[in-house]
Amino acid sequence: MSNTEGTFGPGSGRSTQDPVAGFFLAMRDAWSAGAALKETLTTSAIGSHPQATSVAAGLLGPMIGVLGAMADFAATNRQRFDQPGAEPAAGSSPPGQDDAAAADLLLPIGHAMMVAANRSMSYWLGLVQIFESHQAKLAEVVGQEAAVEGNAPGSERLVAADELRALLREVGDLATREARILQKDLSSLDESLARDLQQPDLSGSYNRRWRSKI
Amino acid sequence: MQEQSTQSVIARLGFDSEMTQLRERIARWVAGCSEELREALEWQFLMGSKYFRPLTIFSCYRAANQGPIPEQIMQSALVIELFHNVSLIIDDIVDRSPTRRGRATMHTKFGELSALMTSGYIVAEGYLQLKDDLTGIALFSELLKRLGVAECLQWRLRRQPLGVEDWRKIAGEDTGSMFEVCACLGDRSGQLRTFGGLLGLLYHGCDDVGDVKGLAALGGGGEEDLRDGILTLPAALAIRDPAAAKIFCDTEGGDLTELGRYFVAKLPEAENYLDKIAEEGRIEARSFAVNPAPLIALIEQTRQLSRY
Numbered sequence: 001m002s003n004t005e006g007t008f009g010p011g012s013g014r015s016t017q018d019p020v021a022g023f024f025l026a027m028r029d030a031w032s033a034g035a036a037l038k039e040t041l042t043t044s045a046i047g048s049h050p051q052a053t054s055v056a057a058g059l060l061g062p063m064i065g066v067l068g069a070m071a072d073f074a075a076t077n078r079q080r081f082d083q084p085g086a087e088p089a090a091g092s093s094p095p096g097q098d099d100a101a102a103a104d105l106l107l108p109i110g111h112a113m114m115v116a117a118n119r120s121m122s123y124w125l126g127l128v129q130i131f132e133s134h135q136a137k138l139a140e141v142v143g144q145e146a147a148v149e150g151n152a153p154g155s156e157r158l159v160a161a162d163e164l165r166a167l168l169r170e171v172g173d174l175a176t177r178e179a180r181i182l183q184k185d186l187s188s189l190d191e192s193l194a195r196d197l198q199q200p201d202l203s204g205s206y207n208r209r210w211r212s213k214i
Numbered sequence: 215m216q217e218q219s220t221q222s223v224i225a226r227l228g229f230d231s232e233m234t235q236l237r238e239r240i241a242r243w244v245a246g247c248s249e250e251l252r253e254a255l256e257w258q259f260l261m262g263s264k265y266f267r268p269l270t271i272f273s274c275y276r277a278a279n280q281g282p283i284p285e286q287i288m289q290s291a292l293v294i295e296l297f298h299n300v301s302l303i304i305d306d307i308v309d310r311s312p313t314r315r316g317r318a319t320m321h322t323k324f325g326e327l328s329a330l331m332t333s334g335y336i337v338a339e340g341y342l343q344l345k346d347d348l349t350g351i352a353l354f355s356e357l358l359k360r361l362g363v364a365e366c367l368q369w370r371l372r373r374q375p376l377g378v379e380d381w382r383k384i385a386g387e388d389t390g391s392m393f394e395v396c397a398c399l400g401d402r403s404g405q406l407r408t409f410g411g412l413l414g415l416l417y418h419g420c421d422d423v424g425d426v427k428g429l430a431a432l433g434g435g436g437e438e439d440l441r442d443g444i445l446t447l448p449a450a451l452a453i454r455d456p457a458a459a460k461i462f463c464d465t466e467g468g469d470l471t472e473l474g475r476y477f478v479a480k481l482p483e484a485e486n487y488l489d490k491i492a493e494e495g496r497i498e499a500r501s502f503a504v505n506p507a508p509l510i511a512l513i514e515q516t517r518q519l520s521r522y
Contacts, residue, residue: 155375155456162377162454169379177408181501184405189514 026065108193114185119182126174134167220264223515227508229272230282232291236268239292247339248426254324254332257443258299261317267294267396270413273508274400277499289343290350290399297354298392301361308365335481349402353395360391373443375459378487381450382415389421390414403501409509412495416516419488423520424447426477426484440470440477447487451480485520492517 141160224233244255248489268291275287281300285319305311306319313319313482320328344350364387371384394469397410425439426448442460453459461468492513499509 155454156457158375158377159454162379165377165379169382177498177501180408184502 029065033050104197108189112189115185115189116182119178119185123174123178126178127171130167130170130174134163134170137163138167219515219518220266220269220348223511224265224269225274227269227511229269229283232288233265233268234266235288236291236295239288240295243296243339243343244475245291248335251328251332251335253322255336256327257317257323258303258320258332259295261315263295265295266417267392268292270393270396270410270512271400273512274397274406274410274510276400277406277503277505278401278403279504282342283397285348286350287400289345289347293340293343293350294396294399296336296343297357300336301392303329303333304365308369309442311438320448341406350399353398357391357395357471360387364388364391368444371445373463373465374445375453375463376445376450377454378418378447378450381445381447384445385418385447386411388414389418393417404490405496406509409495409498411457412498413509413516414490414514416488416491416495416513417519419447419484419491420516420519422448423481423484423488426474426481427520441467446477448477448480448484452476453484488517488520 138160141156141163144156224230229478240259244252244259247255271291271294272283275283294352302314303320306314307321307326311319312322319329320332324332340354341351343432344354364384368384368388371380386454393414393415394407397406398404400406422439425446438444439449449462453462453476455476457472461470461473461476495513496506496510499506499513503509
């Protein structure tokens with residue numbers, strides 16, 4: 001199991017001086033928290049979800065930390081662009097093209113990671129809800145089956161099979177829906193990135209070359 | 215009452231003028247058809263429809279786009295109404311239904327041969343109306359194929375002790391495929407396909423429950439399904455009880471009144487199940503529509519169908 005002790009809590013990665021490093025530390029925290037939640041859900045038996053719910057709630061902190069780190073990073077970059085004459089901090093690269101490129105790419109990367117983490121969390125929470133909603137009926141059916149030593153009447157077996165099929169369908173539907181939402185969110189991020197990086201249209205200058213001669 | 219309610223949703227979503235246009239197009243189309251079949255077509259098309267499928271197409275367009283409804287979408291709405299009527303004509307023949315919405319069915323009034331030939335004529339006309347809309351042609355082909363398969367599947371699986379998941383599969387291919395295609399015709403991106411499927415499933419389930427309640431709200435009773443051992447939502451829940459399953463699976467017909475009582479006892483459970491499907495539909499609408507309001511209005515309207 002991942003050892004995430006000491007890394008939880010909003011802004012754990014934000015104490016650092018460098019906003020870029022802060023951003024990546026915060027991402028690491030969020031990743032670790034997500035992994036912990038996944039492991040808790042995977043290893044715990046159906047029904048032991050209070051633990052999973054508390055870990056899921058704990059994931060909110062690192063998520064907020066990532067958002068904060070992204071905000072710090074964006075603010076620092078804005079400051080640099082707003083004050084072109086300002087001296088760069090010791091150890092940091094001078095303002096210019098490198099900073100601009102980093103800002104252009106790091107924020108969308110962070111955004112994409114947030115989108116993916118968000119969907120991942122939503123998927124695991126959805127799974128918990130599905131198991132919770134089917135748990136009582138499944139336990140009842142399995143209990144009855146055990147009581148009659150596997151010789152339950154046909155009708156009870158059909159009910160059990162129907163219940164299990166519903167559970168399987170819901171799990172599959174959830175995975176498909178979350179994947180579709182992820183695809184939609186990433187696609188809109190992709191479009192906005194392409195729009196932001198689009199070169200200005202130079203076709204106008206072509207027209208200006210033609211002048212009527214009087 | 216049901217028709218009034220659909221009208222109010224049309225007005226609320228601002229599709230009055232589109233619906234008027236659609237009615238006029240259908241009337242013009244009927245007027246231009248072969249004289250030999252015109253009386254039958256007038257009987258079928260000019261007797262007042264709820265236009266819920268065209269409304270679904272318009273709403274799905276509106277959920278993804280702004281501005282007036284374009285020609286291609288209007289054309290799709292006309293063709294879905296044509297194909298929907300083909301499915302009604304065939305259903306009525308298969309179910310041996312003498313009436314629909316209080317009037318004689320086409321085969322009762324004009325004979326089976328006329329009804330079958332007219333439905334073939336309508337399909338051919340539908341494809342002609344689509345002109346160069348290749349996506350539309352592919353979607354309507356998918357619809358006809360799936361409806362055919364669903365009808366055969368439903369018939370083959372009659373009188374069998376199946377479950378709610380089986381009902382979901384059959385209903386998803388039957389009414390579900392119709393509304394899936396409506397959603398795809400409206401938004402043209404495929405994003406609302408699952409929403410359409412859920413709307414169709416909800417419609418089918420509400421129809422099943424409404425039938426058991428003995429209501430004519432959706433244009434038909436439930437006697438045929440009960441008699442033929444068709445797996446409806448209340449049936450799938452009721453036959454979990456071995457006593458109900460025994461009557462349901464009886465090839466001689468069994469005591470249908472007694473079976474009906476089992477179905478009625480399961481109505482609250484069926485209503486709860488429909489609430490779950492409606493919620494799934496709302497989640498889909500919120501997750502994938504730019505403007506989910508028209509889609510949620512469709513869900514609410516459909517959910518009411520079993521409550522009259």
